Amino acid sequence: MQTFTINSALDMHLHLRDEEMLKLVAPLTSKTFAAALIMPNLVPPVTTKEALLGYKERIKEACKKDDFEPKMTLFFKNDYSYEFLKDIKDEIIALKLYPAGITTNSETGVSSMDVESLRPTLESMSKLNIPLCIHGETNGFVMDREKEFMPIYESIASSFPDLKIIMEHITTKDAVKLLDKYENLYATVTLHHLLITLDDLAGGMLKPHLFCKPIAKRPEDRSALLEAALNAHPKLMFGSDSAPHPKHKKECCGCAAGVFTSPIALQVLTELFDKNNKLENLNSFISLNAQRIYNFKAKEKAIKLVKKEFIVPDAYRYNEEIVVPMFAGQSLSWSIEE
């Protein structure tokens, strides 16, 4: 039987939430991933060292695994002092910037993306060599939000040439193109944006479980993302943006955005890279690129996949919490060797 080994899988964009939901989803990542970059958009967001260390502790406890490392991020604010950032630097891998109100729990994000208003914090980050992760969307028409954000990426990238900037969960060919224009621009891409377009959400029946922000775009966008991922574009990393929302908030009359992929990501990525005869690039996409870009050495953690059918569970549960994964109830052609 065909097998493939993924070494030190890294999820460079992950939502673990808190409390019961954290306890449900954290082990589903720590089972197969060696580390993950943890998003700070809790309620309230993670903006202090105390909150950060407390959250890290709760994550570790929920994981019950020593071979998983949560890489913490701080919620971007304009007015962090240099001293504060210097003090917290060793505890974090990056700051995450949200334009206010653009996605789940981002209400306290920045209200202006004008470089001058961001400058105080960005200058400190640049000096301290702390990377900046950005949710890059305007509040324009839903299909244009990422494209409209490109000039803002360009403005920050050129104003702070020593700052590493990661365009999070890119969804368009425009963003792929921008990677090659600025040396200090990088990106993550999700599993679902490699697989779906708006057609999958709304072309047939409406599929709330495929509703995400940024919204899945056009076929030519998916092609550009897929090509970059399959060829292990050196500036592109895997970041699942796996976002657990309770089942009842996905199947209702005003559904939350987010696709839950953590427990199936490795299987689906292996299937995708195998189908395209690019398995040799998967470890770069899912681990080596991120280690080089963020400049850290991941712990050893080998996960062996076998080409054997895996039926995705209908849901994952913990007490009252129920989360429905992507491909719920469907058959995948690769599974994790237990």
Add this chain to the structure above:
Amino acid sequence: MQTFTINSALDMHLHLRDEEMLKLVAPLTSKTFAAALIMPNLVPPVTTKEALLGYKERIKEACKKDDFEPKMTLFFKNDYSYEFLKDIKDEIIALKLYPAGITTNSETGVSSMDVESLRPTLESMSKLNIPLCIHGETNGFVMDREKEFMPIYESIASSFPDLKIIMEHITTKDAVKLLDKYENLYATVTLHHLLITLDDLAGGMLKPHLFCKPIAKRPEDRSALLEAALNAHPKLMFGSDSAPHPKHKKECCGCAAGVFTSPIALQVLTELFDKNNKLENLNSFISLNAQRIYNFKAKEKAIKLVKKEFIVPDAYRYNEEIVVPMFAGQSLSWSIEE
């Protein structure tokens, strides 16, 4: 208090379904409309005189009103004989053509939109002066489906210059433009496509009750539709495409397409035209244009609206059937005088 009277409101694109659902929704149209063009996409579709007359009878019974006239349509097939169409002509207002599989209950629609394969039926219709209503979408990317259909409209319109062709539920600026290019092209537009874009479905939370086919498009498309409607473009008619789906099929993990607007259409249209200072055009848009285009005289039916708050019910029920209307639970500024 400000009032406005709508005379002989016509809904030139309506789904009434059958059985319990018919009994629920038919009275919600017949209460305020003088007539409606009834879509034939039942299961099985309406393709015989017997089925047509039986359905018409059930509709009349469900309405319990003498001042409402169902205008029946026949489901388009390539192989209707001239004699059959001649015989049924007085019972119908039009034939409705669906590309196979393009929307609810369209599985037995035409598999090719090639003019030559449609010719036999279209020639008879042209001779007999029977209008053709078309659901004009390709099976391409969901945002492009109507635009991609434009060459097909052009091809039919130029091949059959004596055939009246109605582009149903148009959603794009391209379709509005096409109206002025061919004398024999007309269109209906829904209430919801005058009000929403893809942003309303998926720009914030996902709103299954705003999910429709064709999908709501871009802001510039809505603007073009709204401008044509408000100015009572002489080739544009109101057709609600009000489509009742049971509540449980709208709030689930694979939701049906369709917005239910019948019971609120007059109030919302009056609000919309009033807000834009175009009330003087509303009777043309909602009645006179259709009478001229389809060449019939509607029965007198005056509906008086008053500028007084109306809270839209959360749902409409009949036995086990529950349908959620657009603007459920929300406040409108015009109501129907009881």
